[in-house]
Amino acid sequence: MFEWILNFLIQALLSLLWGLILLLVALFVLPEKIFLGVIKIFKKDLVSKSQILNKVRIILDYIFNLKEVIISDLNQVESFSLEKDIKELFAEKRKLEGNLFFLDLLKGYSNMLLFSVLNSGYDINSAFMIMGQSLEYLQYYSRELKPTNSMMDQGERIQEAAYKLEAIINSIEGTNNFSDDLNLKKIKSTLKKGTEEFDSFIKLEYDKTKKQLILNNQKLADKLLKIIN
């Protein structure tokens, strides 16, 4: 009985040893793809470093080196459509990022405009210096906004709003009647309303652009993950 148990253990150890030897041989002899295929039967979440590195390299080339990348391991129709989608999402991302920056600059000017009106007290003339300069920059930066798929006419709408505000300021500056208390109160109230409206409008456009950029980035990440998977 003891001999039988001993023999069984020896045979079991020998089989294990042969199994290990065969596994090692397979590791060197079989192509990596087949070897991983076999291993993946037992360990489904196994990821090959050498295979994933190539895919990560493609993604990094897309993001940082702005390279034109050809995806070869999907079928032709699928890879063409994926490449097209990624290219479009990247172009949209760049436009949205640029617009976010210029809207941030516009936000700064509109805030300065608003507070120069609120701070002006009885000295409304001094506020016109800041207002005039701010308006020039507002017009300049609103022209820098590029149409995006999600917000085609954003630049035009902002330019229109800036012209509207400019018209309010010009009409008030033209009156030159700031000595009368009641008139000054009326003028300040009109200016305040105009700048507040413009300020809220710019903030809203900024928030919309930021939201759209985050959404676009998410879509892009999903498409890039398709390459890894």
Place this chain on the structure above:
Amino acid sequence: MKKVEFFQVINRFCRNSSTIVKAMLYGSQAKKDSHEELDSKVDLDLILIIRGEDDFYLFKELAKLSKEIGILIHPLVINEKELEFKSTIQEYKLALEQSTTIYQ
């Protein structure tokens, strides 16, 4: 006003503020020598990294300061929570890289 004097004014301004973490000057006025006069016709592009949400008081004071010095201050206010996200965007990155730190 000379550039060096403006730096002193902004430094004082930032020290008195509870929200400003860092202040930087960028754009054409940043390229001037420290003892050169600032151009009153060109705005002062200021990057302000802030902590907290409420920037109402900050803009109010900046508009007051702008009126005092007679040059339009143009603030680009970035919340420190958003700094990492915005630093990856080319336009912000360039502005941050080309700026001179005034206060930290």
